[in-house]
Amino acid sequence: MKETIGAFHFEEDEFITIALAHYNRFKESAHYDQKYKWYVLKELNEFMERSVITKETVGEIVHYLKKENTSSGYFVYWRSLLEFERFSITHEEQCTDVLRTLYDDEKPFKERLNEATRQSHSCGYSLGAPLLGYLLAAFDYTSYPMYKKEVLETFKNMIGAHEKLGRAADNYSQYVELCKHLLPFVAREVKHATMLDVQDFLYCITKYRELFVPVSIHYLKHLSEKPYEEAEDARVCALLKMVHGAICEIPELSSLCIQKARELTTFKNDSCPSLVIYTKEQEGHVKLFLEIEKEEIRYGIMDEHEKDMDVIHRIEDFSFSRLRQKYETAYERLIRLNRQTVREERASYGKREESERQLVSFEHKVQFPSLYFEDEERLKRQIQSALKNGKHLIFAGPPGTGKSKLASEVCKSYGVQSVFTTASSDWSTFETIGGYHPTREGTLAFHPGLFLQCFKDDRTKKEQNKWLIVDEMNRADLDQAFGALLSVLAGDRVSLGFQAENGKNVTISPQEEGRDAVHEYSVPSSWRLIGTMNTRDKATLFQMSYAFMRRFAFISIHPPSEITEKVLLRYMNKWGIESYPFITKLTKLWHVINQYEQIGPALIQDVALFTKDEGDFTSAFQLFLWPQIHLFEQEREFMNEICSLKFIDEETIRREWKDEQ
Numbered sequence: 001m002k003e004t005i006g007a008f009h010f011e012e013d014e015f016i017t018i019a020l021a022h023y024n025r026f027k028e029s030a031h032y033d034q035k036y037k038w039y040v041l042k043e044l045n046e047f048m049e050r051s052v053i054t055k056e057t058v059g060e061i062v063h064y065l066k067k068e069n070t071s072s073g074y075f076v077y078w079r080s081l082l083e084f085e086r087f088s089i090t091h092e093e094q095c096t097d098v099l100r101t102l103y104d105d106e107k108p109f110k111e112r113l114n115e116a117t118r119q120s121h122s123c124g125y126s127l128g129a130p131l132l133g134y135l136l137a138a139f140d141y142t143s144y145p146m147y148k149k150e151v152l153e154t155f156k157n158m159i160g161a162h163e164k165l166g167r168a169a170d171n172y173s174q175y176v177e178l179c180k181h182l183l184p185f186v187a188r189e190v191k192h193a194t195m196l197d198v199q200d201f202l203y204c205i206t207k208y209r210e211l212f213v214p215v216s217i218h219y220l221k222h223l224s225e226k227p228y229e230e231a232e233d234a235r236v237c238a239l240l241k242m243v244h245g246a247i248c249e250i251p252e253l254s255s256l257c258i259q260k261a262r263e264l265t266t267f268k269n270d271s272c273p274s275l276v277i278y279t280k281e282q283e284g285h286v287k288l289f290l291e292i293e294k295e296e297i298r299y300g301i302m303d304e305h306e307k308d309m310d311v312i313h314r315i316e317d318f319s320f321s322r323l324r325q326k327y328e329t330a331y332e333r334l335i336r337l338n339r340q341t342v343r344e345e346r347a348s349y350g351k352r353e354e355s356e357r358q359l360v361s362f363e364h365k366v367q368f369p370s371l372y373f374e375d376e377e378r379l380k381r382q383i384q385s386a387l388k389n390g391k392h393l394i395f396a397g398p399p400g401t402g403k404s405k406l407a408s409e410v411c412k413s414y415g416v417q418s419v420f421t422t423a424s425s426d427w428s429t430f431e432t433i434g435g436y437h438p439t440r441e442g443t444l445a446f447h448p449g450l451f452l453q454c455f456k457d458d459r460t461k462k463e464q465n466k467w468l469i470v471d472e473m474n475r476a477d478l479d480q481a482f483g484a485l486l487s488v489l490a491g492d493r494v495s496l497g498f499q500a501e502n503g504k505n506v507t508i509s510p511q512e513e514g515r516d517a518v519h520e521y522s523v524p525s526s527w528r529l530i531g532t533m534n535t536r537d538k539a540t541l542f543q544m545s546y547a548f549m550r551r552f553a554f555i556s557i558h559p560p561s562e563i564t565e566k567v568l569l570r571y572m573n574k575w576g577i578e579s580y581p582f583i584t585k586l587t588k589l590w591h592v593i594n595q596y597e598q599i600g601p602a603l604i605q606d607v608a609l610f611t612k613d614e615g616d617f618t619s620a621f622q623l624f625l626w627p628q629i630h631l632f633e634q635e636r637e638f639m640n641e642i643c644s645l646k647f648i649d650e651e652t653i654r655r656e657w658k659d660e661q
Contacts, residue, residue: 041141062088113169145199154206160235209246360526368409386553397557401600403532423476473531
């Protein structure tokens with residue numbers, strides 16, 4: 001593997017030639033949608049050429065740069081320019097110096113980058129590499145490319161270069177060096193090529209699967225036609241992993257729970273490069289297969305019963321759309337075959353023992369002795385009343401207030417087993433209710449999701465009553481993911497549209513009696529769902545419908561109203577660290593943070609455990625607290641107050657603050 005971009009011999013590398021030829025054709029396809037960059041940057045260049053950067057005009061100039069970034073679809077993350085605009089307002093003179101330094105062509109390029117970043121750092125502001133790229137491209141897009149970290153890292157993997165990223169100025173400088181090396185080669189395919197053409201090539205070759213998949217396959221086929229070089233192995237693996245990732249993103253294959261790229265074959269032992277994609281549930285049976293040989297490319301689906309492959313002899317005939325179409329149609333065919341061979345219900349199933357469901361008494365007084373809450377009696381009263389009256393629970397509060405631990409303690413207090421899971425924005429009924437999964441025999445069988453697993457053991461088929469705890473519940477589209485369950489909780493019997501092993505439709509019903517058949521699930525009246533919600537997310541994530549909300553009791557979980565050493569000592573007793581030596585410092589830190597944004601004791605517990613030996617509050621703040629702070633208007637004021645604490649290393653915090661890579 002090459003160590004640095006500078007050590008890479010682009011003129012000797014066939015990958016660059018192949019990639020550029022494909023890129024030139026890709027620009028004429030319907031998939032290409034990057035032409036707007038030339039129009040927007042041309043207008044920006046003309047605007048900057050007309051502008052004179054002074055203390056009086058810098059705010060207007062930066063505002064225009066921010067506005068054009070938004071209208072173009074974000075050349076750089078919007079918040080970076082919002083912060084830069086604030087910097088131009090609060091530090092007009094320093095911001096003027098930064099722009100003048102960046103645009104001073106008489107100084108060496110690296111010197112300008114380093115000086116501009118030093119000037120901004122002196123005011124507590126950090127220039128990230130993407131912002132540097134945008135500011136310079138807005139000044140002269142023919143000479144300075146726009147920057148994205150993931151583009152640089154991905155392309156280095158594609159060519160086998162290895163050079164670590166560091167400070168923002170160094171990262172952008174490394175990226176410009178790469179673009180300068182590539183410019184002569186891009187110019188062979190693109191007339192009057194500039195740095196924007198190079199940036200466009202790098203962006204497309206790393207972001208568009210319609211481009212990087214054919215390029216990767218073409219290059220791997222080229223390698224198969226010449227003697228094997230072991231140095232190419234890492235590069236071959238990187239390209240195969242990119243192809244694997246593109247296949248996994250095909251929407252029509254979403255019902256396959258695909259493993260991460262694992263079985264990749266390179267050129268070792270006289271083999272040809274290949275890619276085998278397994279499902280998580282059943283390795284060794286349903287497989288997506290791709291193999292690149294000297295004479296042909298083969299791809300399709302294989303299992304122990306079926307083999308459905310396409311063969312391409314000319315690389316010009318290969319495309320990602322053909323690969324995608326093959327996988328879609330082959331998988332649909334395999335699904336149909338599997339449905340015809342679904343096994344009959346196991347003969348022994350009818351002889352199983354009747355399960356005894358766990359009985360729950362809601363007269364029980366809820367207790368959570370391992371947790372401390374300022375308003376503990378209020379919580380106990382609300383929890384007991386809600387559960388007794390048939391309600392499910394949602395604990396809502398700021399991060400770290402102990403919502404998840406409280407949910408687990410409630411289940412323990414009532415003597416019931418529980419299943420814990422964290423919601424996701426891409427949840428569907430496949431995760432919650434269930435769906436078809438491949439079996440070892442190469443067929444498909446219904447596999448219950450999170451909810452149904454609470455009511456029946458999938459292995460023994462015994463009925464059970466496990467309560468479900470869903471953390472960060474409002475991250476999911478609740479009506480979409482939980483819809484069928486809502487109908488059951490309303491008293492309806494629901495047929496799911498899936499066939500069980502006995503060929504009958506899977507059903508869920510609210511009855512309490514046992515269900516003998518494999519296809520029937522019943523929800524006990526004593527079953528409960530307990531969700532947690534981070535109140536900080538409520539404005540940005542999915543909203544609950546009224547039908548969903550009315551089945552839940554919403555119970556607020558608050559941080560302590562007053563942060564004192566006495567209060568913190570009560571928590572320390574619960575955490576088992578009564579002899580904590582830095583109680584005053586930790587109290588002060590928690591108090592300062594809660595003046596700006598509410599955080600709960602669970603985060604403070606992490607800090608206490610981390611600092612109890614050496615008292616490194618600077619690292620603790622970086623590791624546990626800063627990632628949870630999402631201020632907008634008061635961020636700079638907050639950081640100034642944190643840095644004023646004597647036990648916090650100001651230089652370290654300011655250096656890391658908002659230092660976008």
